[in-house]
Amino acid sequence: MPPTEKLTLPTRVIGLISGTSVDGIDAALVEVSGSDLDLKIELLAGATYPYTPELRARILAVGAGVAISMAELAEIDDAIAFAFAQAAQNIQIGHQPATLIGSHGQTVYHRPPQAAHSTPLGYSLQLGRGAVIADVTGITTVSNFRLADINIGGHGAPLVPRVDAFLLSDSVKGRCIQNIGGIGNVAYIPPRGGDWLSKIRGWDTGPGNSLLDLAVEYLTDGAKSYDQNGNWAASGVPCYSLVEQWLQQDYFHLPPPKSTGRELFGVAYLHECLKDAASYQLNAADLLATLTELTVATIAHSYQTFLPEMPQQVLLCGGGSRNLYLKQRLQLLLPSVPVLTTDEVGLNADFKEAIAFAVLAYWRQLGLTGNLPAATGAPREILLGEIHSVCP
Numbered sequence: 001m002p003p004t005e006k007l008t009l010p011t012r013v014i015g016l017i018s019g020t021s022v023d024g025i026d027a028a029l030v031e032v033s034g035s036d037l038d039l040k041i042e043l044l045a046g047a048t049y050p051y052t053p054e055l056r057a058r059i060l061a062v063g064a065g066v067a068i069s070m071a072e073l074a075e076i077d078d079a080i081a082f083a084f085a086q087a088a089q090n091i092q093i094g095h096q097p098a099t100l101i102g103s104h105g106q107t108v109y110h111r112p113p114q115a116a117h118s119t120p121l122g123y124s125l126q127l128g129r130g131a132v133i134a135d136v137t138g139i140t141t142v143s144n145f146r147l148a149d150i151n152i153g154g155h156g157a158p159l160v161p162r163v164d165a166f167l168l169s170d171s172v173k174g175r176c177i178q179n180i181g182g183i184g185n186v187a188y189i190p191p192r193g194g195d196w197l198s199k200i201r202g203w204d205t206g207p208g209n210s211l212l213d214l215a216v217e218y219l220t221d222g223a224k225s226y227d228q229n230g231n232w233a234a235s236g237v238p239c240y241s242l243v244e245q246w247l248q249q250d251y252f253h254l255p256p257p258k259s260t261g262r263e264l265f266g267v268a269y270l271h272e273c274l275k276d277a278a279s280y281q282l283n284a285a286d287l288l289a290t291l292t293e294l295t296v297a298t299i300a301h302s303y304q305t306f307l308p309e310m311p312q313q314v315l316l317c318g319g320g321s322r323n324l325y326l327k328q329r330l331q332l333l334l335p336s337v338p339v340l341t342t343d344e345v346g347l348n349a350d351f352k353e354a355i356a357f358a359v360l361a362y363w364r365q366l367g368l369t370g371n372l373p374a375a376t377g378a379p380r381e382i383l384l385g386e387i388h389s390v391c392p
């Protein structure tokens with residue numbers, strides 16, 4: 001990953017993503033300049049636009065493996081594309097217009113590469129066609145970011161670690177940038193200097209909030225979708241024997257690069273957890289405390305197992321960084337490493353993923369590669385994303 005000499009002008013870009021929590025479309029309007037070591041962003045506006053409950057329910061059903069017709073798939077794709085286009089229009093209100101959009105879309109299926117399988121390549125499907133977004137907004141749109149990396153044998157995920165490396169490296173401290181969305185993922189960034197770029201790593205750590213959210217929905221009969229600040233879980237006690245048992249799951253022992261999704265850590269997985277919890281007679285609060293402990297234990301375990309050295313700081317981002325109980329538990333498991341949020345070093349923790357897709361679109365437009373082979377497992381760097389120009 002050699003630094004480029006390319007001169008770049010500030011560009012106003014919109015980044016759009018709805019993640020595995022399917023809680024809504026995160027939109028970030030950013031001014032981007034530089035290219036890699038000199039990469040800079042200024043967040044001008046950030047907002048989350050919730051899906052309608054009907055669309056959210058349809059997306060979650062597809063993601064959970066419910067069979068649908070091609071006609072229904074087309075309808076969902078249309079609805080997502082128009083919702084993303086609307087989010088891009090809304091985020092510009094009161095600002096100078098953007099000239100570029102980077103849209104991740106909505107993941108509804110993700111299959112990591114399967115070595116020694118008859119179809120060894122991965123497969124990842126993000127809905128919300130970029131061409132429609134470009135047409136509705138009149139703004140060139142880059143989309144389908146994961147495909148190129150997957151086509152050459154990579155996981156197509158996680159993609160954010162390369163952006164993290166250039167926005168969040170430190171000259172002295174090694175950092176782990178830990179996203180806790182539906183799924184958790186980490187970027188390990190050693191202190192800048194020497195061959196630091198070649199030592200950056202990234203992978204999906206496992207469940208973030210996905211099992212917790214599903215459990216809250218189950219326990220409240222759908223009245224609640226998440227445990228605000230982790231208050232409910234904080235009133236319970238984690239069952240450590242169960243956490244130990246759950247940590248035996250193969251995924252947590254697979255060496256990186258690796259990626260996962262709701263296909264593994266989704267409804268069926270929660271049902272297994274519920275059965276186990278019943279055999280330990282856990283009440284609702286204990287169940288949530290135990291699922292929270294699983295998330296933090298998988299994070300701490302993966303650092304201890306797979307990193308060349310422990311970081312000097314952990315910077316949290318994503319919705320899970322707002323879960324105070326979870327943050328506290330992670331700090332307890334990593335006693336010598338301060339656990340902060342990216343807000344505390346100047347990068348918005350709620351919109352970092354949306355910002356990253358703005359940067360990835362900007363790199364694509366400049367002709368710069370976007371993947372980090374150490375994080376996706378691809379054999380080489382490659383241009384990410386398809387460019388949809390505006391038809392006259």
Ligand SMILES: Nc1ncnc2c1ncn2[C@@H]1O[C@H](COP(=O)(O)OP(=O)(O)OP(=O)(O)O)[C@@H](O)[C@H]1O
Pocket residue numbers: 018019020021022023179180181182183184208209213225226227228229230317318319320322323324353
């Ligand atoms: N105040 C809060 N307290 C506890 N949990 C919260 C809070 N705010 C957000 N969350 C959690 O964060 C989740 C949303 O996180 P986020 O938007 O980062 O996920 P995502 O981007 O959809 O997922 P991914 O990063 O896996 O793609 C919510 O579903 C909820 O579980």
Ligand SMILES: CC(=O)N[C@H]1[C@@H]2OC[C@@H](O2)[C@@H](O)[C@@H]1O[C@H](C)C(=O)O
Pocket residue numbers: 019020107109110124156157158159160161181182183184185204259260261353
């Ligand atoms: C296939 C897919 O959408 N993966 C997401 C998901 O959500 C978190 C984790 O799993 C990560 O690998 C990825 O997203 C972020 C944006 C990434 O690519 O870095």
